[in-house]
Amino acid sequence: MSESKxxxxxxxxxxxxxxxxxSEQVIDDMLKDExxxxxxxxxxxxxxxxRDEIPQILQLDLSAQIAEAIADEPSILAPKTLTKVNDPxxxxxxxxxxxxxxxxQLAIAASAAGLMIIGVQQNTADTNEIIxxxxxxxxxxxxxxxxxxxxxxxxxxxxxxxxxxATALEQRIAQQHRFQALxxxxxxxxxxxxxxxxxxxxxxxxxxxxxxxIVNN
Amino acid sequence: xxxxxxxxxxxxxxxxxxxxxCFSFSAIAADAEQAKLSLERLSQSLRQLNFNTSFxxxxxxxxxxxxxxxxxxxxxxxxxxxxxxxTAKQEVExxxxxxxxxxxxxxxxxxxxxxxxxxxxxxxSIASAQISGPIPAVFGRDISVLENNYHxxxxxxxxxxxxxxxxxxxxxxDAHRYGYWLWLDQDSGLMLKLAVITRKGKLxxxxxxxxxxxxxxxxxxxxxxxxxELPKVIxxxxxxxxxxxxxxxxxxxxxxxxxxxxRHRMNSSKQAVEFMLFNDGLVxxxxxxxxxxxxxxxxxxxxxxxTLVLNQxxxxxxxxxxxxxxxxxxxKIVNSVSFNPNKLN
Numbered sequence: 001m002s003e004s005k006x007x008x009x010x011x012x013x014x015x016x017x018x019x020x021x022x023s024e025q026v027i028d029d030m031l032k033d034e035x036x037x038x039x040x041x042x043x044x045x046x047x048x049x050x051r052d053e054i055p056q057i058l059q060l061d062l063s064a065q066i067a068e069a070i071a072d073e074p075s076i077l078a079p080k081t082l083t084k085v086n087d088p089x090x091x092x093x094x095x096x097x098x099x100x101x102x103x104x105q106l107a108i109a110a111s112a113a114g115l116m117i118i119g120v121q122q123n124t125a126d127t128n129e130i131i132x133x134x135x136x137x138x139x140x141x142x143x144x145x146x147x148x149x150x151x152x153x154x155x156x157x158x159x160x161x162x163x164x165x166a167t168a169l170e171q172r173i174a175q176q177h178r179f180q181a182l183x184x185x186x187x188x189x190x191x192x193x194x195x196x197x198x199x200x201x202x203x204x205x206x207x208x209x210x211x212x213x214i215v216n217n
Numbered sequence: 218x219x220x221x222x223x224x225x226x227x228x229x230x231x232x233x234x235x236x237x238x239c240f241s242f243s244a245i246a247a248d249a250e251q252a253k254l255s256l257e258r259l260s261q262s263l264r265q266l267n268f269n270t271s272f273x274x275x276x277x278x279x280x281x282x283x284x285x286x287x288x289x290x291x292x293x294x295x296x297x298x299x300x301x302x303x304t305a306k307q308e309v310e311x312x313x314x315x316x317x318x319x320x321x322x323x324x325x326x327x328x329x330x331x332x333x334x335x336x337x338x339x340x341x342s343i344a345s346a347q348i349s350g351p352i353p354a355v356f357g358r359d360i361s362v363l364e365n366n367y368h369x370x371x372x373x374x375x376x377x378x379x380x381x382x383x384x385x386x387x388x389x390x391d392a393h394r395y396g397y398w399l400w401l402d403q404d405s406g407l408m409l410k411l412a413v414i415t416r417k418g419k420l421x422x423x424x425x426x427x428x429x430x431x432x433x434x435x436x437x438x439x440x441x442x443x444x445x446e447l448p449k450v451i452x453x454x455x456x457x458x459x460x461x462x463x464x465x466x467x468x469x470x471x472x473x474x475x476x477x478x479x480r481h482r483m484n485s486s487k488q489a490v491e492f493m494l495f496n497d498g499l500v501x502x503x504x505x506x507x508x509x510x511x512x513x514x515x516x517x518x519x520x521x522x523x524t525l526v527l528n529q530x531x532x533x534x535x536x537x538x539x540x541x542x543x544x545x546x547x548x549k550i551v552n553s554v555s556f557n558p559n560k561l562n
Contacts, residue, residue: 038530058499062433093351124466133299147391153531175519176519177485177486178486178528178537179519179526179528180485181264181483181484181486181488181522182483182503182505182526182528183483183524183526183539184337184483184485185483185484185485185539186501186503186524186526186539186540187501188484189477189492189501189503190349190501190503191333191343191349192343192344192453193476193494193496193501194331194345194349194354195331195343195344195345195348195453209313
């Protein structure tokens, strides 16, 4: 019986199933019987040696090591997070944020509809290192984008007064107007310069011709 | 004896180095030559083919779709005598570039007349043989003007718009400007994709073609354009160009040359400005100087895709720079502006 079990294990190692029932039986026995599972391990090792597939450093009893490592592992308990209902401070903060945000957004919507600004005001102190700026200006504010006003205005400093915020906003909007004016004028000038370059060539040619006349005279 | 045996390997290694260097140089030269040929073919295709194409400009997380038509037709030469008119014919390029989203922005071109139809202005035409759109005009012209400031590198093949494409990189020779990557159709030589890339390889802006059709005959739209009466050509008086200004720009990246200087009012803000425009063949840089109500304002900047707008006020004078250049270049340009105190009001 035992002999035939070892034989079955051997054929299982070689990836060859003997008979459905007996092989399943042997697998079950193998899980219970230390002797049989050791045989399973040894047969694999023999196979590896014969096929010359053994690694440089042999770890013969890897499974035991892993089992030890798992046993050593501290168990982590993950308690369910409780939602805090009665926290006066967080409730207060939420109210402040709720109050500030709509005011800011209304002001923006009223005065800067069509402007699209992504990013926060950049700090001039550390601009030298940055290659691409964090601000993006929208060239064509009236081009009919789906969501023209997307202004993420976040005031971290709560001590600032409302009027300060308003002036900061006005400044920001004025800045965006400046950038847009410059961008559209730049594009316009580039268009006009195409005509100009053709003219200047003609002008240069006529100048050269005049010079030639003078020389000839 | 020992020294001799040492010298020999050194000489040999030098020789080897030299030979391998020769090989690599010739390989690079071949790449550059190949790239230049591809770009010349692009230029030729852009001028000579009848094509009907669509592309999308992707920048700032937004996409602007365009429709672009180009064709070549033959018209009889007008200013010849009657006997010659039957035989003498002239090739005329027709072109339409239309922004498909938002208010109409169309650019029409018939030969040497380009018309702009924009919401900000009444339609106008200028005498020019190139349209000024999202694709740099130089690609349809003589690309050898770029050789002084950029290297051309043929990189490899890939698939773009379902076609076999050759990737050509236009690499700036210094750190003061951006690189341009072009994917060119192997069949037609036309552009399939264009990207503006920083020196560190960051993508700033790209143009992806979404449709390309090359035809033997002119498309209907272009035939209509041929018989359309274009707006009047505006005359740019020579007086307002090349104005003597009270300031100058003392630093620009190599290869940028002054295109024009003038005083004008900006259309949107009505602000009177003194203005200079520079160009290196591929990139335009505008410099604006005007009095400001603010005494001082620190450097502010924003970007529109690859285009940077930078602005600062020093002693009640506002100086601004606009162009597809890195921030470091724009800052250097702004700081290099100097004033002639005698002429300043």
